Each structure stands twice: as C-alpha cells, then as structure tokens.
Amino acid sequence: MKSLVLKGGVLFIILLSFRIEAQQVYKEKFAHTFSIVARDKSTGEMAVGVQSHWFSVGSIVSWGQSGVGVVATQSFVNPAYGPNGLTLMSEGKSAKEALDLLVAKDEGKDFRQVAFLDVKGNTAAFTGEKCIVSAHHIIGDNYAVQANMMLNDKVVPAMAKAFEEHKDLPLADRVVKVLIAAQEAGGDIRGKQSAALVVVNAKPAKNSWEDKKVNLRVDDHATPLVELQRLLQVHKAYEYMNKGDLAVEAGDMELALAAYGAAEQLFPENLEMKYWKAIALANNKRLDEALPILKQIFDKDENWRELTKRLPKSGLLTVSKTQLDQILAL
Incomplete structure (x- = not known):
C-alpha cells in the first residue's frame, strides 16, 4: 500500500510541475524540427535523432535512458516531456500511456509535437493542431518519425521510407540515414543549423556515466548532418581504440592490433x-x-616525442633505457 501511495504521489508531482511548465508556452524555445525515435529489434538499442534550424537542438529535443526509452519533444518545446516521460516509462507506463498522461495536462498541447518510444518498442506520437505546417507524424514498427515547419509534405514519408529501407545498418547509422532523407526531401523551411543523435541500450546502465551508448551533438554548423555523420565515424574509431586497449590488457596483441587497425581506417589522419x-x-x-x-x-609533431619521454615514469612505456634512447633518437 505504501508503494502505491508513493508512486501516486510521484505521478501527482510530475503532472503538477508539468502543468506549471506548460503554462510558459510562449516563453519556450522555438525548436521546429524533424526527428525520429526508433528501436533496433535485434539488439534492443533505442535512439533519437534530430535536426533543426535552431541552435543546440540536442540540448532540449532529444532524451533517452537505457532500459527505459527515448523521447523527442519539439515545436514550441516543453522540455519536461523528456525527463517526465522517461520517469513514467521507467515506472512501467507504455509509451502511449506516458504520452497521453502528459499531453492531457499540457495547456500548451496544441503547439507541441512529441514522440515516445519505450523499451519494448511501443511508440506514440502527438502533433498539436497549431504546429506550423507542414507538420505531421508517422508511427511504424518500432519507430516514429515526426516533423513540423517543413518545406513540404514529403519530408515525413521520406523519413519512414528511409528507416524501412536501411534495416541492415546499425541503429545509429540507420537514424542518420533517416535524417539525411528528411533533408533531401526538403527539410526545415528555414534551413539547417544543429543536429543530435542519442543511442541507449536495452538494459539499464550499471553506472550513470554509461547510460548513453552514443551521445553526439552538433550545436551550430552550416551542414549539421554532414558533421554528425563525421562525428559518428570518429565515435566508432574510438570504440575500436577502447577495444584495442582492453585486448592489450588481456594480453591478446593480435586482437588489439586488429582493433587498432579498424580505428585507423575510420580515422586515418588521427596521430x-x-x-x-x-x-x-x-x-x-x-x-x-x-x-x-x-x-x-x-616528424609531424615533436610534442609526441616529448610525451614519450614522460611515459616510463607513469608505467605506460615499459621498454629498456637503451630502447627508449633508440625511440627518442628517431
């Protein structure tokens, strides 16, 4: 009984604070945009991707939590949909149940566009009547795509088509393909400025700093999706570097070199x-x-030679004095 009372109290506080924040509709950020929430059925990973002609769109539109779900909240943004939606889904509410609860209490709902996806792949989306056209959404199998203030009505269908056509790609790459398809179909009528990509895991993270598998933002750029795609490539390269380091620790040099080689292929100019x-x-x-x-x-940068001199003291370079001299004499 105490548990039910506690949960009921938490829900009341969430909805009360949500209603207060919703009353500020005309003071809220004007992040008209296109986005996708999606889940990979084979891995259970969940993602939210977004692009907008607005500064730092990833700081207010995209939300996610491992083992719980993802949220995109846009148009006249009420950021409370993000944390409050994740809280409700973490308590067992489905994406639709959580979204319906929050929309019902939102006095600015006519201006909102929101999409939820829960850990089971259930999706829900809402497009308010006063969102600026072209504005609508499509709900599909383990995904929802939505957009407002688009150049034309082709954007959202192009997003859905791209998601369906790229089932062979990892989820992060698949989401980027969807965003690119939206831009190529016309995109935001105002142009483009920022983008973001968040990927979370199917199971809850053991530590808070491990919650986001991918967390990339392009806050201000002439071609944000080109930059987002580049950052995803760099992210993958560093993932291989981490795998290589772990293999070295385990004494598996062949695996380590294979991982390092994969990293170099993805980011060859990185010294x-x-x-x-x-x-x-x-x-x-x-x-x-x-x-x-x-x-x-x-030969390219003398600072690396200086760094090498300092490694033995930290135990990161374990060669002999003769070998160290040989390295430094290069």
Missing part, C-alpha cells in the same frame, strides 16, 4: 591512434614494428 598502437607494440617486444610508426608521428 593519437597511431601513437598508442605503436606504444602497445613497443611494450609487447615488437619495437621494430613500432619504430617506423613513431618516426612518422615525431
């Missing part, structure tokens, strides 16, 4: 990726392979 690969080789008695890589790095 740091080459550098730590070379250090790993040197630490594992493969100095002959490390030397040409280090020479290439030192």
Whole structure:
C-alpha cells in the first residue's frame, strides 16, 4: 500500500510541475524540427535523432535512458516531456500511456509535437493542431518519425521510407540515414543549423556515466548532418581504440592490433591512434614494428616525442633505457 501511495504521489508531482511548465508556452524555445525515435529489434538499442534550424537542438529535443526509452519533444518545446516521460516509462507506463498522461495536462498541447518510444518498442506520437505546417507524424514498427515547419509534405514519408529501407545498418547509422532523407526531401523551411543523435541500450546502465551508448551533438554548423555523420565515424574509431586497449590488457596483441587497425581506417589522419598502437607494440617486444610508426608521428609533431619521454615514469612505456634512447633518437 505504501508503494502505491508513493508512486501516486510521484505521478501527482510530475503532472503538477508539468502543468506549471506548460503554462510558459510562449516563453519556450522555438525548436521546429524533424526527428525520429526508433528501436533496433535485434539488439534492443533505442535512439533519437534530430535536426533543426535552431541552435543546440540536442540540448532540449532529444532524451533517452537505457532500459527505459527515448523521447523527442519539439515545436514550441516543453522540455519536461523528456525527463517526465522517461520517469513514467521507467515506472512501467507504455509509451502511449506516458504520452497521453502528459499531453492531457499540457495547456500548451496544441503547439507541441512529441514522440515516445519505450523499451519494448511501443511508440506514440502527438502533433498539436497549431504546429506550423507542414507538420505531421508517422508511427511504424518500432519507430516514429515526426516533423513540423517543413518545406513540404514529403519530408515525413521520406523519413519512414528511409528507416524501412536501411534495416541492415546499425541503429545509429540507420537514424542518420533517416535524417539525411528528411533533408533531401526538403527539410526545415528555414534551413539547417544543429543536429543530435542519442543511442541507449536495452538494459539499464550499471553506472550513470554509461547510460548513453552514443551521445553526439552538433550545436551550430552550416551542414549539421554532414558533421554528425563525421562525428559518428570518429565515435566508432574510438570504440575500436577502447577495444584495442582492453585486448592489450588481456594480453591478446593480435586482437588489439586488429582493433587498432579498424580505428585507423575510420580515422586515418588521427596521430593519437597511431601513437598508442605503436606504444602497445613497443611494450609487447615488437619495437621494430613500432619504430617506423613513431618516426612518422615525431616528424609531424615533436610534442609526441616529448610525451614519450614522460611515459616510463607513469608505467605506460615499459621498454629498456637503451630502447627508449633508440625511440627518442628517431
């Protein structure tokens, strides 16, 4: 009984605070935009992607929590849909139940456009009557796409089509394809400025800092989706670097080198990726392979040579004094 009373109290507080915040509709951020909430049926990962002609759209539109769901709140944005929607879904409400509860209490609902997706893949979306045309949404299997203030009525159907056509891609890449399709179909009538991508896992994160699998924002850019796609590529490269480091710790140099190699292919101009690969080789008695890589790095930037001098003291470079001198003499 105490549990039911507590949950009821929490719900009352959420809805009361939501109604107060909703009364500020004309003071809220004017983030008209297009977005997608989606789930990968094979991995259970959930994502929200967005682009807008508004500064830092990712700071107010896109919300997600591992093991719970994702939210996109746009048009005249009421940011409370994000945290309050996630709280309701974490308590067992479906996407539709959570969205319906919040919309019912929102005095500015006619100006809102919102989409929820829960951990089971249930989706719900709402487009207020006063959202600026072209404005509508489509709910599909494990996804919802929505847009307002678009150049034309082709944008949202193009998003749905792109999501359906790219089932072979990882969820993050699939979402980016959807956003690109929206832009190519006409996009925001005002143009473009910022974009964001959030991916969360199917199961709750053990630690709060592990909650977002992908969390990328382009706050102000002439071509935000081009930049978002580049950042996703860099993100993948660093994921491979992390896998390589873990393999080194486990003593599996072949796996480590394969991971480092994959990282370099994704981000070939990055000196740091080459550098730590070379250090790993040197630490594992493969100095002959490390030397040409280090020479290439030192020739481009002398600071890496200076950094190398400092590594032995921290235990990050375990070669002999003779070998260290050989490296520094490159």
